[in-house]
Amino acid sequence: MTKNISYQPKTFLSKYIDRFYIFEKSENEYFKLPVVLPGTGLELLYYLDKTLSVNGNSLPKAHTVCPREIFSFDKIKNISFISVRFKSGAFRHFTSTPFTELNNKYVSIIYLWKNKGEKLLARLQNTTKTEAIIDELELFLVEIFNEYHDKKNDKWDAIIDELYYNFENNSIHKLAENSRLSLRQFERGFKSQFGITAKGFQKITRFQNVIKQILLDKNPNYLHTILDNGYFDQSHFIKEFRSLTKKTPMKYFNQENFDSHFYHVSINNKPVINNN
Structure with a gap:
């Protein structure tokens, strides 16, 4: 079974964020997710259950993906995550971490936003409904945009x-x-x-x-x-x-x-x- 539903941002963030989407898939046998090809954007993933791994290394509970080269996630049986898909180059308005440190890496929200990232993760883990999680993410992104955006x-x-x-x-x-x-x-x-x-x-x-x-x-x-x-x-x-x-x-x-x-x-x- 596969679920893939997209939601548009409710705020001015639609200028910078293409969509929020929920992806879920479960099978009786181990399966591979689609290979990720080089792209121009960046995504912020939050796992609703177990995290994915790459080359045997488990990824953080919430992290960025910025693929400028091809890569694949390891095989799994069940996966459920919410992703924020940022438009090309837009993520620089939300952090002081340069793209040179984001490209082809999986950077945790705690590394990006320190104490604010920890508090966000705690709020997300205490929220059960997926649409409420999306709302929480959007509120946080509005807050840090106002902090990091440089006209x-x-x-x-x-x-x-x-x-x-x-x-x-x-x-x-x-x-x-x-x-x-x-x-x-x-x-x-x-x-x-x-x-x-x-x-x-x-x-x-x-x-x-x-x-x-x-x-x-x-x-x-x-x-x-x-x-x-x-x-x-x-x-x-x-x-x-x-x-x-x-x-x-x-x-x-x-x-x-x-x-x-x-x-x-x-x-x-x-x-x-x-x-x-």
Whole structure:
């Protein structure tokens, strides 16, 4: 049995958070969750029961996941968690911990927010209803946003949004020019804000957009999709896919991955049930 339901933030946080979602799955036999491919966002997970593990190492009760490289969770029989999916680059408004310390790591909320993180964890563990847990998380995130948000960094939100939503029509030189920065200033500032080069982010954005379209459409005939997203041809896509995943598209795009993945349809004001 699998449950995957999304909720939109109720506050101004919808500018920074794509969704809250509940994921539950249980089987009689051990199973693997979908492989996590490189992406542009960050998620904050809170486990309702047992925690997941990676390479035999148990993860904290509540932690971030910021995948810039492919990884897999270990096999399990039951899993139940709530995740906060932040938009690209948005998490820097909620912590002083830079993305260089978050990328490809599993960082506990106690490390991020010290005593406030401990108190949040205690409140979550004393709350039983999942929707009440989501409300508690949102209230906390509003509080720490007001503590950590620095308006002088807001200009970079527009820059990363432009690169994310119009990656196929933008060059790094063009974005630097529009931002009234030299190329060197732009590249240094981008990496300081987001912990990744602008070119690296653009590469992962295109890859993520293509994978999401193909999986949600359940369409193994993806040539038009990759061409529409700026790949020169199929060999270009295969080369980039292999460089980011160490796999080939032929090996990855199978029925199992079409049926089970962590990509979601766009959300509106109502809860959205993901039927993969």
